[in-house]
Amino acid sequence: MKHAPFIAVEGPIGAGKTTLATMLASELELPVIREIVEENPYLDKFYQNMDDWSFQLEMFFLCNRYKQLEDTVNQYIDRGKPVISDYHIYKNLIFGERTLKGTKRDKYREIYHVLTDDLPKPDIILYIRANLDTLMARIAKRGRPFEEEISPAYMQQLIEDYDDAMASLAVREPSTVIVTIDGNQVDFVENKEDFAAIAEHLKELMT
Numbered sequence: 001m002k003h004a005p006f007i008a009v010e011g012p013i014g015a016g017k018t019t020l021a022t023m024l025a026s027e028l029e030l031p032v033i034r035e036i037v038e039e040n041p042y043l044d045k046f047y048q049n050m051d052d053w054s055f056q057l058e059m060f061f062l063c064n065r066y067k068q069l070e071d072t073v074n075q076y077i078d079r080g081k082p083v084i085s086d087y088h089i090y091k092n093l094i095f096g097e098r099t100l101k102g103t104k105r106d107k108y109r110e111i112y113h114v115l116t117d118d119l120p121k122p123d124i125i126l127y128i129r130a131n132l133d134t135l136m137a138r139i140a141k142r143g144r145p146f147e148e149e150i151s152p153a154y155m156q157q158l159i160e161d162y163d164d165a166m167a168s169l170a171v172r173e174p175s176t177v178i179v180t181i182d183g184n185q186v187d188f189v190e191n192k193e194d195f196a197a198i199a200e201h202l203k204e205l206m207t
């Protein structure tokens with residue numbers, strides 16, 4: 001890799017993105033960018049009534065991530081410093097296409113492209129895949145009250161949306177390296193060897 005890489009960890013809700021990004025940042029001594037969750041004023045309302053709150057929620061996520069991406073570019077990418085993030089801004093489109101309908105979806109898609117098309121995107125994506133049972137169990141174990149409303153049907157759609165999105169990204173942006181991690185089999189939390197293998201692979205990709 002010629003330049004310092006921009007790395008993103010991705011996967012559906014509860015896949016372990018923040019956990020893995022934080023562990024890798026510590027192991028490889030990289031700065032880490034984490035999603036803003038607790039201060040989000042719309043998540044609770046959104047999970048209670050998706051149709052009423054999806055536009056506000058998606059715009060909130062988009063504006064926050066746009067600001068974080070701008071800061072990441074200024075602080076790290078433009079200065080040639082590697083950085084790892086617990087999301088890829090493309091997830092805005094994955095969620096937006098699923099939760100929005102009609103003209104709002106069209107407008108949101110346009111705003112997404114206007115804001116992000118000219119900004120640098122991650123060079124390496126660590127994509128954690130996991131099945132419905134694994135994800136629902138992890139969401140329950142984490143115990144965020146507002147996520148009690150998440151339905152298995154919504155999660156199953158997101159699992160499929162993520163698979164489709166990663167496949168289409170691989171075709172559209174062949175220079176992006178996508179490493180798929182089987183989150184049902186590979187346990188980077190409990191199993192030191194599993195984590196070491198991921199960290200080693202990432203180190204190799206970064207040189």
Ligand SMILES: Nc1ncnc2c1ncn2[C@@H]1O[C@H](COP(=O)(O)OP(=O)(O)OP(=O)(O)O)[C@@H](O)[C@H]1O
Nearest residue numbers: 012013014015016017018019138141142187188189
């Ligand atoms: N490999 C794993 N084995 C066991 N528990 C895990 C594993 N990965 C993550 N967890 C647990 O699952 C929960 C979700 O993990 P985490 O918050 O990192 O997911 P996330 O993908 O960042 O979620 P979100 O999409 O909501 O941002 C946490 O309680 C975490 O400790």
Ligand SMILES: Nc1nc(=O)c2ncn([C@H]3C[C@H](O)[C@@H](CO)O3)c2[nH]1
Nearest residue numbers: 013037057058061091092095099147
């Ligand atoms: N609708 C929607 N759009 C997004 O861009 C998005 N990004 C994250 N989330 C949800 C998943 C977790 O519950 C919680 C923390 O990741 O927020 C999102 N929901």
